[in-house]
Amino acid sequence: MKSILHSERLLMKVLDEAAAADVLDYVVRNREFLRPWEREKEEAYFTLDVQKRLLANERLQHEQENLYKLWIFRKDRPERIIGSVALSNIVRGAFLSCHLGYRLDGEEQGKGFMTEAVEAVVQYAFQELGLHRIEANIMPRNAASLRVVEKLGFYHEGLALKYLNIHGKWEDHIHMVLRNEAME
16 A cells, blocks of 8 residues: 555655654644544553554554555645545455544635545545445534535445544444445
8 A cells, every 4th residue: 555645735654653742742732622523532642652552553454454544744735744634444355345534724724635535535435445445433513524426426324323432421423424336
């Protein structure tokens, strides 16, 4: 799997432990902005040591082709992480599917960056990885996230009731899907 993808305005790359300080800067900067959408994080998550361990694990899963996580940078500001997009739970064989997850810096919302990043990753997933199906599960109240996948042609396949525990509450998620129709 490639370690770098480009789009018109973005550079997306797989990072290793050497980038832990940059990742830590991103997660600390966006701690409150991302809080409503992510599970509760322990204080240790916001430390350099934990970010190094997480990046090492991401690299290992990347090498095993179970995870394809790219950290997003603006080409005009390549020193600062503005988000991430990941294909996780990659399943081969008869399924050829994965789950899509993404998060964006609060200061960069509304500029089309996430749609651009997800579009590049979807294209790579279908054309290079040969996947047939990409699934995204999104909280109904996360309108910005739903807009990203809707713009790219994902369709509503169902509602997963009480799907994920976010801050002590089981949250419903809308199950969005995009199929690689060229394979059908």
